[in-house]
Structures are given as structure tokens and as C-alpha cells.
Amino acid sequence: MLNNDLYSEGIPIASMNQVQTGYAEMLTVVEGQTIERFAIEIQKINLQDSPESKGLVIKVIDPRLLERTGGIVQGMSGSPIIQNGKIVGAVTHVFVHDPTKGYGCFIDWMLMESGIIPQKEKQTSKRLFTYSVSLQKLA
Template sequence: MGWSRQLKLAVSFSVLLLVMPFNADVASARVASLIPMGQSIGIKMELSGIFVTNDVMVEDDHWLKAGDLIEQVDQVEVKALADFEKMATGLDDEQAIVLQVKQSVQTNQIKTDGEAMKRLLPFLKDRTEGTGTLTYVDPEKGTYGALGHQIIDSTLKSPPSFKNGAIYLSEIDQIKKSVPGIPGYKISTVVEDEDFLGTIRINGVYGIFGAWNDAHKKVLAEPLEIMQPSELKVGEAKIFTTVKGTTVEPFSIEITQVDAEQFQFILTDAALLEATGGILQGMSGSPVIQDGKFVGAVTHMFVDEPKKGAGLFLEKMRSGEK
């Protein structure tokens, strides 16, 4: 789906949020307003090769490990899983094969056979998918930002190396509520598989970023002024997010603590709590608004207290767009 040293019980939706120095003077010279979003998105990334998802023995004591990258089959380069599958299904079970595999920092030649190649197929992937929330669109640059954290592939346990990717509008079909100790999640489907909202250029510590598809101007709200961290006050605020269908709704929260790099809050909206039980996996990236200004994005929750969460200031998030 914690990113702060202060939130030891917090669960990050993907990765630790690293703290980097931030120059407020530089921030003030940037674009003064961005469009807050809140739509649920499906994320699809085409990986830069064929990766092993589980430890698999391919010959005697020779193992492929989760995260290994298959580069060649009998000196023929393979980049797509469909090509590997075509080669594997055309082999006799006893036919000798040599795989070139990048394992950690070194490349190894591993002998195997046709039967092991076929057995390997269910444990390979050349793409990764996920869900999250769209945070903002920059109408001047034609770019977007989402999630507020890095995507970590659940099987590779690392940020995936990818060739290209895109985000898509998704529809919430069902909610699995959060309860203390067990984060809930959204069950969603992509609305139009061929109609993307934007491309993915960066998968960084502070989120995913890329070019916005101008064809989707119809889903945009009005830009809001960016709030500087020094302006945020303890007290009432709103988050924009989607918990049903594709409709973005505002929900009440209470800002409880403001730090230099982030802020903490509690969900106070009765309707939202009834629907979700607290913050959900997939809610990361939801815009936070106070006094008509764009504060930042929801980034993580407390596992044992799902009503409590934390967020990243917008200017800090935008520093990852470079």
C-alpha cells in the first residue's frame, strides 16, 4: 500500500520517507498554485526486463532468487515475458538451456532444461500494478504528482526498474475497512484501460510524477494557492479523496501536530469513518486543504490507530518532480 522516525508504529503504503533539506526561499519562487485532485488511480508500469518473483530451483542446487533479472536465453536477449514464454513452450523437457541472469551485482550463467523453463513461468513478471490517489496537476507545466511516496514492488521488495508507465482513472467498487492493527484497502477497477490520465516519468521517494494528459481537462478543479509549512495551523482541515465510484469528496480532519517536514492529523468526518474505519491503503496522495489553501498530501497511517495519520507538505513533495 512509516515514513517518519517519529512515527514508529506508522505504516507506509510503500517505503520509508527520507528527510531532505528544503529551501523555503526557492519554494516561494515556484508556481504559486496547483489543482488539488483526489481521484483514485490505477498504476501500471512496464518493467525493464523479466524479473523472478519467488525463489525457484531450476537445476539441482541452482536457484533463481526473487528479484533476479533474466537477461538472455541461450545468448538470445529477452525483454518481455511473452517472448520468454514462447521460447519455453517450444522446448523439449530434456533440452539443455543456459540462462544469463543478473543476480544482485553480478551476472551468472545458469544451466537448466526445457522442463525447468516451463516450471519457471508462473514465477516471472515484466510489469507491476498498484493503486493510489492523484494529488495534484500543475496546469502551467502540464505535469502531475501522486501518492506522496515511492512505489515498491510487493514481490521484488524494491523500487522497480521500469521502461514506461501510466496512471489511469479507477473506480472504487468496495472498501475493506481499517481496524486497529490491520490496515484496510480499496478494491477498485480501471475505468478505461486504454485511456490514461498521464505517463510515469519518475518513481521517487516523494511520489510518482509525469506528464498530464490534456484530454482529461474535464476532471480538473480550480487551482489553489500552495500553503507554506509555516502557515499550517493546528485545527480543522479537509482531505479530498474517493471512497465510492469515481467521485472526489471533501472530508473533515483535525491537524494535531505541525513539524518542519510533515504534519499529523486525525480523521473526524463521521461519514468517512463509517465507510472506511480510518485511513486506507490506496488513500496515500489524497490532497489536504486548510483555509482554502493546498497544504499537502496524506502519506501514511498509524497501524494501531487507523484514525490517525500524517502528511507531506506539498512543496516537499514537489521537490521530487525534478
């Protein structure tokens, strides 16, 4: 079981229209089974009308993660992306020619695909979600 000392309660959700370019964090496990927080930058936001895996372009800016892994590596897919205390999405792909950069999927699409948010609500990306996700339950 993963050791999660970062969040004892659920993390609020940010819908895609609340995501901004700039500072964010990625939660991932690099060694052992402890979840760590690493600084990233959301460089580009591609607002979408349907589920896609490349809604966010992210860049690893945390020197600790860059030193340890060189950036995004295999196994980091699905790592949560947190901005302003809210979960905005998850890592999906790494740029093949630049491992410091990658793509992320909006949390909106993941919640709809899982059935947590009804599919009919996907037409309104301006809706402010009041859901939260527990990382304790996901581990």
C-alpha cells in the same frame, strides 16, 4: 477519469510555515470515481529542513468517512490535505494501531521533488508560495 466537482481551477499553495493545527479537509475517493471532501484535524506540525513524509499528524474527524472506512485506509496515500482553501500537503501513512490517525507530507517537498519549485529554494521554509495546483490536471 476522476469526477472533480470540487475545484474547477487550481488550488493555492500554503507553505509549511502557513500550516496550523486545527481543522482541515482531505480529498479522496471512497466509492466509484467521485472525489469527496472529508473533515480532518491537523494535530501536530513537524517543521522540517529537508523532505520528509511525516511533517503532519492528522486525525479523521468526519463521521461519514469514519463510518464508511474506519479512517485512513490503503489507497488514500496521496490524498490532498486542504486548509483554509489552500493545499498544504498529502496523506502519506496511517497509524497501524489507530486508523483514524496518520501522517502527511508538506506540499513544499512534493513541489520541490517534482521540479516545480527549484531545489535551491528549499532552505527557506518562510517563503510564501504563490503557486497553485490544478486537481483537474492531476486526474
